[in-house]
Amino acid sequence: MLRIGVMAIDGLKAIVVLCAALLCAAAWAQSEPGCLDCHTQGDESTVHQVFKTVHGAINGGGANACTACHGPSEKHDRRGKKQPVDISFGPLWTSDVDTRNASCQGCHDNKAQIHWVGSAHQQENLACSDCHQSHTPQDPVMGDDGAQALCLNCHTQVRAELQLPSRHPISEGKTDCVDCHNPHGSLGEAALNEVTLNDNCFSCHQDKRGPFLWEHPPAAEDCALCHRPHGSVNERLLTARGPALCQQCHAAAFHPSVPYGSEGLPGGSANQNLLGKNCLNCHSQVHGSNHPSGARLTR
Secondary structure (H helix, E strand, O other): HHHHHHHHHHHHHHHHHHHHHHHHHHHHHHHHHHHHHHHHOOOOOOOHHHHHHHHHHHHHHHHHHHHHHOOOOOOOOOOOOOOEEEEEEOOOOEEOOOHHHHHHHHOOOOOOOOOOOOOOOHHHOOOOOHHHOOOOOOOOHHOOOOHHHHHHHHOOOHHHHOOOOEOOOOOOOOOOOOHOOOOOOOOOOEEOOEEEEEEEHHOOOOOHHOOEEEEEEHHHHHHOOOOOOOOOOOOHOOOOOOOHHHHOOOOOOOOOOOOOOOOOOHHHOOOOHHHHHHHHHHHOOOOOEOOOOOOOOOO
């Protein structure tokens, strides 16, 4: 009887060990499906750097992070036959733009990206992966100079304007494209961060916001009537030199006004007033004035 009892206990132990093994195998199969059989987390290649990023921790990390972006991809590289993953970002296979973007927007659909649909970049069929690198520990476009370099690769006219004598200090690294623009779209024109151009400018130039006791209507209407936002050959980003710019609206302003162009002068030389005078020498508060005697924007 004792011997039979020992055999029963040994059999029970064997069953317990077998069940434990099966449970471990099931857990392993569930947490480590095919992806990590080939793509190990210890691999130092560029693609596998994703495990050092926040993307590598999606859905608990491991292979679940792969399938969260690339889909289940059950037919991928099975039995020696390479098949593309369900959602591929290239370069070997590339899914269509909408499919790739939908994979990213499953998580990235917050305030910053809410206006992507209908934006200029979306209309140009740009994919998130055209600008962002999700597998690198530090996405280059999120670095100090990364956004500027990437934007200027396409916006070549702006690149040229940033070399003009008067410009925003983007090249010096004191401001950046994304300080004014949201590349994912916005409610304003030109993907501005604010709804209007003036509100965008006032976010830095708060002393020009007003309201003023005496206002200069063009300044209150649209900063771009007088200024070029990226760069200009004229000082203070002006669209034209001081006297000529003012005379586009003020032909005669309460005192004799002399045309400051070179038209009609002998030899086509510039008027001496153009060289030595400027409306802003007297009308210095051109954006507006709160002075009781500032109706002419002189103080």
